[in-house]
Amino acid sequence: MDRFDSVGAHSQADAPDSMVPGLRAHWHEHLDQIPADQWDELVSAADGGTPFLRMGLLRAMVGSGSACAETGWQPQFLTLEDEAGRIQAACPLFLKSHSYGEYVFDWAWADAHDRALARHGERYYPKLLGAVPFSPIPGPRLLVQPGLPDELQSQVRRQLLRAMVERCHREGWSSAHVLFLPEAEAKLARQSGWLVRQGVQFHWQNRAPAPFVDFEDFLASLQRDKRKKIQQERRKVREAGVSFEVLSGGHITEADWAFFTRCYAQTYHERGQQPYLTPAFWRMASQALPENWVLFIASQGDERVASALLACDPVHKVAYGRYWGALKDISCLHFEACYYQPLAWCIAHGIQRFEGGAQGEHKLTRGLLPVSTRSVHWLRHEGLRHAVADFLDRETMGVDQYATQLDARSPFKPGDQDT
Numbered sequence: 001m002d003r004f005d006s007v008g009a010h011s012q013a014d015a016p017d018s019m020v021p022g023l024r025a026h027w028h029e030h031l032d033q034i035p036a037d038q039w040d041e042l043v044s045a046a047d048g049g050t051p052f053l054r055m056g057l058l059r060a061m062v063g064s065g066s067a068c069a070e071t072g073w074q075p076q077f078l079t080l081e082d083e084a085g086r087i088q089a090a091c092p093l094f095l096k097s098h099s100y101g102e103y104v105f106d107w108a109w110a111d112a113h114d115r116a117l118a119r120h121g122e123r124y125y126p127k128l129l130g131a132v133p134f135s136p137i138p139g140p141r142l143l144v145q146p147g148l149p150d151e152l153q154s155q156v157r158r159q160l161l162r163a164m165v166e167r168c169h170r171e172g173w174s175s176a177h178v179l180f181l182p183e184a185e186a187k188l189a190r191q192s193g194w195l196v197r198q199g200v201q202f203h204w205q206n207r208a209p210a211p212f213v214d215f216e217d218f219l220a221s222l223q224r225d226k227r228k229k230i231q232q233e234r235r236k237v238r239e240a241g242v243s244f245e246v247l248s249g250g251h252i253t254e255a256d257w258a259f260f261t262r263c264y265a266q267t268y269h270e271r272g273q274q275p276y277l278t279p280a281f282w283r284m285a286s287q288a289l290p291e292n293w294v295l296f297i298a299s300q301g302d303e304r305v306a307s308a309l310l311a312c313d314p315v316h317k318v319a320y321g322r323y324w325g326a327l328k329d330i331s332c333l334h335f336e337a338c339y340y341q342p343l344a345w346c347i348a349h350g351i352q353r354f355e356g357g358a359q360g361e362h363k364l365t366r367g368l369l370p371v372s373t374r375s376v377h378w379l380r381h382e383g384l385r386h387a388v389a390d391f392l393d394r395e396t397m398g399v400d401q402y403a404t405q406l407d408a409r410s411p412f413k414p415g416d417q418d419t
Contacts, residue, residue, distance in 0.1 A: 020080075020155050023088060025163040028077040031059050038087040045146035048139030048182065048318070051311045052132045056288030058092060064281035067133040072097040076128065078163055080156060089144045089156045091178070093164070096129045101276050103136035103358045104179050104197065104375045113174060113384050122381070128168055130178035134276040135322055136201065136358040138180040138373050142188075154188060161192050165378055179375040189376035195385070197375045197392055198399045200406070202361075202368035204343060204354040211352075215344040218367065226365050226411040233332040234340060240330050241300050244341055248294045248312075257286050260295055260307045263325030294319070296341045298326075298333060305330065308337040310345075317352040319345075339366050361406070370406040 028034055036055040043053045051057060060066075067073035073094045080089040099106055110124035117123075130141045142157040164176045178189065186196050212218045219227050247256055261282050268275040286293065292313070298306040306326035312319045324338050339356065346354045356368045364370070379385040 023080040026079045042143035046140040047316050050313045051292040052137045060284035064278045066277045066281045091130050093130050095126045097125050101134040124174045128176040141178045141181040142185050176378045186374040194376040194378045199373040200370050202363035203371050204368045206352045212347045236332045237336045245297050249291045252295050263307045267325040319351050319354045321356050
């Protein structure tokens, strides 16, 4: 991070935004203040991350003690309400006292800010963050009533961004960040003076216009060396005597959830960490959205040894692979549980997109292709903003080059992945 002037002005000019008459900003520290039906109405038409944006799941994160003030995630949800008190727009926001659980890394920004400004009584934390806690789920963040005309929707989204900036100025918070949002929302933020940061994830897309018939059909679309590698990995799992059962919706029992929670916690314990999501979260999430989960349980003989969990949006035909854990070390089990079993399920159920989580070039050889992600950032200190802008210009060039290199390494045969 380049050095910046510690005495720089704090009155960063934002692009002028037209205000929509009759809308008033409201901030909510308690999610029970927000009518769930009105919030979910905003989410219902959104393509991307919708199970994770539902009020039931967000309340589970907060109410379970996973994302709450005590863990450094103080809810500060923003709504824009009309004169009748009905929500017309919203954004899930948290006041963060750290940068854990975000997957867009700004630790260097925080360090540069505090080295230059702490002696003047200014700190990087707390900061305002718009995100789905603990998961890099791409999707809409500036939620707006879908029935509004396009231009009016854009104005309302700008009004959400403006409300965040005004709150940061009023409270003296260092910055506001909105993570993994769509390109159109990022463009609006850039026009309002925010900085845009790019990233890369790996997603599987079903074939179009003729979807894959089954997993073997998918394998046949891959280059020979990639296909053979997957076949070898699956054979190792079979030869280890591992079999899978797939459970969904109401067929997932409390005992199944308890086993999955144990596996999930094991993944963190092996790294010497505490799980982000508490056992209470999984109980609450299974009750709040019972039809949005698909659980893969691996057994070796009569012993359950691993599990992986998908969240599924059946309306938009998207599945999200996020959580897994194993109680025994079995060669290639991770690939089978987290990729091959879920992909086979996705193909069988007509899923159009499977998102495999953050990072990991190993996903490319298994049929998950690179896609661009973006986040937007507003920084109150103008000197820091200029330093970060210079850094992002260089980083974006590197990300673009990286994406081009990845595109050249497609695992599919030429012409076999027309989406």
